[in-house]
Amino acid sequence: MKYGFVLPRGDARTAAEFAHAADEYGWDGFFVWEPVWGVDAWVSLTAAAMVTNRIRLGTMITPVSRMRPWKLASETATLDNLSGGRVILGVGLGAVDTGFEQFGEVTDRKVRAELLDEGLDILTGLWRGQPFEYQGKHYRVKPTDFIVPPAPVQQPRIPIWVVGAYPSEKSMKRALRYDGLLPAFLGPDGKILMQPLTPEQVATIRDYVIQHRAENSPYDIVVEGTTPGEAKAANAALMRRWKEAGATWWIEALWEAPAQEEVLRRIKRGPPGV
Numbered sequence: 001m002k003y004g005f006v007l008p009r010g011d012a013r014t015a016a017e018f019a020h021a022a023d024e025y026g027w028d029g030f031f032v033w034e035p036v037w038g039v040d041a042w043v044s045l046t047a048a049a050m051v052t053n054r055i056r057l058g059t060m061i062t063p064v065s066r067m068r069p070w071k072l073a074s075e076t077a078t079l080d081n082l083s084g085g086r087v088i089l090g091v092g093l094g095a096v097d098t099g100f101e102q103f104g105e106v107t108d109r110k111v112r113a114e115l116l117d118e119g120l121d122i123l124t125g126l127w128r129g130q131p132f133e134y135q136g137k138h139y140r141v142k143p144t145d146f147i148v149p150p151a152p153v154q155q156p157r158i159p160i161w162v163v164g165a166y167p168s169e170k171s172m173k174r175a176l177r178y179d180g181l182l183p184a185f186l187g188p189d190g191k192i193l194m195q196p197l198t199p200e201q202v203a204t205i206r207d208y209v210i211q212h213r214a215e216n217s218p219y220d221i222v223v224e225g226t227t228p229g230e231a232k233a234a235n236a237a238l239m240r241r242w243k244e245a246g247a248t249w250w251i252e253a254l255w256e257a258p259a260q261e262e263v264l265r266r267i268k269r270g271p272p273g274v
Helices: 012-024 041-049 069-083 109-128 169-176 199-212 232-245 260-269
Strands: 002-006 029-032 056-059 087-092 160-166 180-185 220-225 249-253
Touching: 012 029, 012 041, 012 260, 029 041, 029 087, 029 249, 041 056, 041 069, 069 087, 069 109, 087 109, 087 180, 109 160, 109 169, 160 169, 160 199, 169 180, 169 199, 180 199, 199 220, 199 232
Parallel strands: 002 029, 002 249, 029 056, 056 087, 087 160, 160 180, 180 220, 220 249
Antiparallel strands: none
């Protein structure tokens, strides 16, 4: 099991400082969130890449529906080359209450899902290189030989983690096409349950992945939460439960931390490893 840390807030300089600490104190991944308007995720991760050596760098999450797929392909491949192959791309529909409507972004769930699917097709196609052509409902791409950028270091592609809402067949099928699952559970009303996932729910999702994923390549199941305190034995016991349920990554998320100093102190305590 691997351990990541998501930065709840802060500018690119903060991202670099905290990523450096996470690299030094044994974390496996450092993540930032991608806002509609705010501190740019890819500038922050680039700053982090320049002061780290081994830690993975990624987003939690990138709402692909509001990105130009070719721009996202450029950003991710450039950072993968700069970092020596350390990028992870987390994707999903995004939360519309984070500024989608205010900036004229698409809010319809069905259309956002279409844009996500087509965006991922284009992203992975451009990573593979030229010639690449695409004809979709929303996007058209023709081959180009104009200053073609280098492919990502990681092959066959940069790992993509996709939000999958269980038991939605369409949502889960999308996630299983890629490299990892950011699991969510749907309630009886068809809306995502807002309470934290349990190990039992993750075990159910793990069984679904085993039954429905055709490929035998490694596949991540990524859970997010906050460890309860400084008691190492209690945290280790909690991580054992998640690992037994099938989680391969734990992402520590202090979204409600009142101060940056508290966030940095948590990073320096190190991951809640087993």
